[in-house]
């Protein structure tokens with residue numbers, strides 16, 4: 480769970496595997512989608528824990544409750560699948576800053592994760608078009624909201640991602656750090672992504688999300704989730720079983736067959752983002768990516784996300800004073816992906832470099848339930864058979 484900062488728990492919990500959307504264009508060739516990520520797939524999460532702290536009332540702030548359209552939704556997974564990712568476009572009856580969150584699952588058996596995304600006014604038409612595409616409530620969406628980025632500014636899409644909050648079973652109410660709130664712009668909307676695992680239960684869901692809103696005039700500083708993804712290029716171990724999917728191109732085609740062409744584009748896009756060669760990357764168990772801080776900000780907490788082959792993950796900040804490890808997870812546990820608050824919030828300055836480093840262990844295949852035993856070259860993707868390497872930095876903007 481989240482640690483304590485002052486009197487408030489850190490907001491923006493990272494649920495069981497979620498990555499926001501962003502677009503990468505880069506590297507000469509047209510790469511049109513380092514898109515969203517996903518989740519780690521079903522891994523024996525039990526229902527929400529019995530003890531769930533209530534979102535606290537605060538003077539001058541309003542708690543609003545967001546509900547699914549019509550109050551409930553009956554999940555149905557596509558033919559042959561057991562997961563239904565559904566996004567719902569919702570109105571927030573207040574604007575300003577969100578300072579606290581609580582997801583109340585309506586059908587804990589079914590509900591695998593929930594993510595709330597910010598939709599700016601200029602994105603509303605795109606979101607509504609997605610919503611209208613079929614006659615069922617909501618629309619199918621893997622990983623991110625599926626709504627195109629505002630202006631194609633890839634780095635901003637990562638530095639100031641569109642996550643508002645995320646939830647996974649067991650997640651409790653959370654607060655943003657004192658003095659900071661997540662911007663909810665006037666004229667915008669939110670998209671609530673629900674991931675239902677229909678293997679685990681049946682029936683309908685009537686989940687709700689409580690959001691505590693402070694007015695625009697409250698003078699809070701904006702708080703964002705900065706996403707720091709790295710590629711995953713994990714070959715079949717040379718001394719282990721081999722198979723057709725041990726070929727990288729075959730593995731990428733397989734991901735694309737399950738999650739669409741954007742899913743292949745994001746494998747290449749991650750190489751472009753992280754200085755690798757999209758066509759001929761350095762494969763291996765350990766991968767990293769370094770990005771440069773662009774704005775004065777305060778780092779409050781860091782989370783790491785991988786899937787079931789995840790072994791270890793670190794996040795380092797390098798500045799003129801040296802290098803500080805701000806996340807150190809030597810033995811990754813898929814069931815504990817909570818953000819870890821820094822003992823003392825850290826100032827980030829333009830030019831500082833942040834690096835995420837992940838090590839995956841391909842030999843866990845066959846040992847851990849939930850991972851198909853068929854050998855494969857593993858790339859970034861949303862399924863249980865795929866992997867991610869993602870640092871999430873909870874940063875407040877101070878400039």
Ligand SMILES: [Cu+2]
Pocket residue numbers: 496497498516517518519784785786860861866867
């Ligand atoms: Cu994931």
